[in-house]
Amino acid sequence: MGKVERVGISLESELLCAFDKVIAGQGYQNRSEAVRDLIRDKLSQRRLANPKTNAIAAVCLVYNHHSTKLLQKLASLQHCHHLHTIASMHIHLDRHDCLEIVTLKGKVSQINKMADEIVSLKGVKLGKVNLVTTENDKT
Amino acid sequence: MGKVERVGISLESELLCAFDKVIAGQGYQNRSEAVRDLIRDKLSQRRLANPKTNAIAAVCLVYNHHSTKLLQKLASLQHCHHLHTIASMHIHLDRHDCLEIVTLKGKVSQINKMADEIVSLKGVKLGKVNLVTTENDKT
Amino acid sequence: MGKVERVGISLESELLCAFDKVIAGQGYQNRSEAVRDLIRDKLSQRRLANPKTNAIAAVCLVYNHHSTKLLQKLASLQHCHHLHTIASMHIHLDRHDCLEIVTLKGKVSQINKMADEIVSLKGVKLGKVNLVTTENDKT
Amino acid sequence: MGKVERVGISLESELLCAFDKVIAGQGYQNRSEAVRDLIRDKLSQRRLANPKTNAIAAVCLVYNHHSTKLLQKLASLQHCHHLHTIASMHIHLDRHDCLEIVTLKGKVSQINKMADEIVSLKGVKLGKVNLVTTENDKT
Numbered sequence: 001m002g003k004v005e006r007v008g009i010s011l012e013s014e015l016l017c018a019f020d021k022v023i024a025g026q027g028y029q030n031r032s033e034a035v036r037d038l039i040r041d042k043l044s045q046r047r048l049a050n051p052k053t054n055a056i057a058a059v060c061l062v063y064n065h066h067s068t069k070l071l072q073k074l075a076s077l078q079h080c081h082h083l084h085t086i087a088s089m090h091i092h093l094d095r096h097d098c099l100e101i102v103t104l105k106g107k108v109s110q111i112n113k114m115a116d117e118i119v120s121l122k123g124v125k126l127g128k129v130n131l132v133t134t135e136n137d138k139t
Numbered sequence: 140m141g142k143v144e145r146v147g148i149s150l151e152s153e154l155l156c157a158f159d160k161v162i163a164g165q166g167y168q169n170r171s172e173a174v175r176d177l178i179r180d181k182l183s184q185r186r187l188a189n190p191k192t193n194a195i196a197a198v199c200l201v202y203n204h205h206s207t208k209l210l211q212k213l214a215s216l217q218h219c220h221h222l223h224t225i226a227s228m229h230i231h232l233d234r235h236d237c238l239e240i241v242t243l244k245g246k247v248s249q250i251n252k253m254a255d256e257i258v259s260l261k262g263v264k265l266g267k268v269n270l271v272t273t274e275n276d277k278t
Numbered sequence: 279m280g281k282v283e284r285v286g287i288s289l290e291s292e293l294l295c296a297f298d299k300v301i302a303g304q305g306y307q308n309r310s311e312a313v314r315d316l317i318r319d320k321l322s323q324r325r326l327a328n329p330k331t332n333a334i335a336a337v338c339l340v341y342n343h344h345s346t347k348l349l350q351k352l353a354s355l356q357h358c359h360h361l362h363t364i365a366s367m368h369i370h371l372d373r374h375d376c377l378e379i380v381t382l383k384g385k386v387s388q389i390n391k392m393a394d395e396i397v398s399l400k401g402v403k404l405g406k407v408n409l410v411t412t413e414n415d416k417t
Numbered sequence: 418m419g420k421v422e423r424v425g426i427s428l429e430s431e432l433l434c435a436f437d438k439v440i441a442g443q444g445y446q447n448r449s450e451a452v453r454d455l456i457r458d459k460l461s462q463r464r465l466a467n468p469k470t471n472a473i474a475a476v477c478l479v480y481n482h483h484s485t486k487l488l489q490k491l492a493s494l495q496h497c498h499h500l501h502t503i504a505s506m507h508i509h510l511d512r513h514d515c516l517e518i519v520t521l522k523g524k525v526s527q528i529n530k531m532a533d534e535i536v537s538l539k540g541v542k543l544g545k546v547n548l549v550t551t552e553n554d555k556t
Binding site: 023026027028029033034037040041044056058060062086087089091093099101103116117119120121122125126128130132 | 440443444445446450451454457458461473475477479503504506508510516518520533534536537538539542543545547549
């Protein structure tokens with residue numbers, strides 16, 4: 001955390017009061033932290049709307065564990081989209097299904113294109129992608 | 140606009156700088172207005188997540204204009220969900236399709252239930268609901 | 279509605295049964311209509327993800343009715359983004375606030391850019407955009 | 418994968434043609450798999466809209482690695498919401514930030530409540546929750 005500045009914000013008492021109530025309910029210790037989170041969230045959404053932004057993706061896949069060739073195909077997809085896999089985690093859901101969480105690095109556009117192709121693989125029942133950027137990315 | 144208060148918010152210079160750049164690009168004249176919008180948006184999302192909140196809905200329907208009985212069915216759906224229609228607007232999209240925007244008042248849960256039933260009507264090709272709450276609703 | 283085809287889809291009994299139950303609850307008269315809606319929705323999302331797609335937007339604005347110059351600014355924004363306004367509808371929300379629904383035509387990118395600028399206008403408390411495409415747009 | 422049924426769906430040639438083009442672009446080998454995915458996705462969204470549904474959550478947190486007490490607080494939050502942690506994965510993002518992916522099991526409402534509290538913790542810069550249900554959950 002670098003240099004900290006203090007800025008003044010003016011807003012209607014009514015709006016401030018409603019905000020204070022909501023953030024207290026969420027567990028925030030102070031208003032600054034809550035406003036910082038709103039700002040970070042907005043900046044993050046902006047960056048991720050740009051296909052060229054560098055991002056980290058947590059790809060969550062639910063698949064039938066009998067689809068033995070799936071992880072190989074997944075690996076080859078990452079390869080052909082020039083994505084770099086960081087790590088993965090495998091979770092047993094029930095008798096039939098597994099949840100695989102693969103984290104990878106790349107441009108937003110490459111990640112989304114790959115996500116499309118993953119979901120279309122036979123055996124993949126559900127695929128969801130969570131994207132995050134690091135705070136220091138250029139906007 | 141009621142009484143206005145001024146509060147201090149502390150945040151990292153880097154975060155502030157990125158925020159200022161983004162909101163300038165959007166056309167904001169000052170930081171307070173941008174922060175107020177973030178707060179209003181958060182409060183609005185919270186309220187709309189509660190099925191009991193009173194809301195105004197703009198229901199956008201794309202439908203085939205040959206589906207002549209659709210608007211009657213729509214009216215009867217509103218009636219059976221105890222929703223109050225405020226106004227509607229009809230737009231010609233192309234040779235086949237119309238866009239109807241119906242604004243109505245009711246609880247979030249009633250509106251969502253009705254939206255489900257509207258989309259399932261034969262002839263409706265697309266149905267989207269935009270919900271807004273007024274600032275003075277209790278959270 | 280042009281020529282109709284009939285295609286066969288194979289799926290697990292369990293999945294089919296769960297689907298039939300959900301769509302019956304929504305009010306669908308038959309399975310084909312429900313599948314058509316899923317397909318239309320997917321195609322529509324795809325098209326709208328492309329910034330160059332022609333779309334119709336229903337822009338919902340909540341604003342303070344004392345912001346008398348807002349509609350002029352709105353008009354000039356539409357002009358500078360080469361958007362074509364089709365129609366608009368004005369609704370009285372409460373003592374302070376109005377809901378204005380403006381429908382306009384243009385490329386997705388132009389509409390989104392304008393939406394950003396609208397929300398940043400002083401007096402606009404909330405701005406939401408609903409985009410629709412007509413079925414005949416090229417994918 | 419249990420017993421498989423084959424059902425007939427009727428739809429306009431034009432809609433079918435546009436669908437076939439999109440799914441081929443995504444990499445689908447056949448139409449049935451694409452329709453199954455649309456159905457699974459719809460069912461999953463429905464289930465997750467119900468606060469009482471049992472779900473698996475992949476909680477993605479970006480936080481400052483100097484926030485040493487964060488993981489302890491995270492553990493105590495899970496405890497107080499009666500959530501069961503399955504596994505977690507830790508990834509180094511840059512000099513300051515870490516990405517922690519925690520998978521846990523619980524009701525949708527408990528997971529969302531906890532996610533709120535996590536994001537409000539000092540040191541957490543971003544928190545996103547991906548929810549999945551297993552196919553065999555009751556709708």
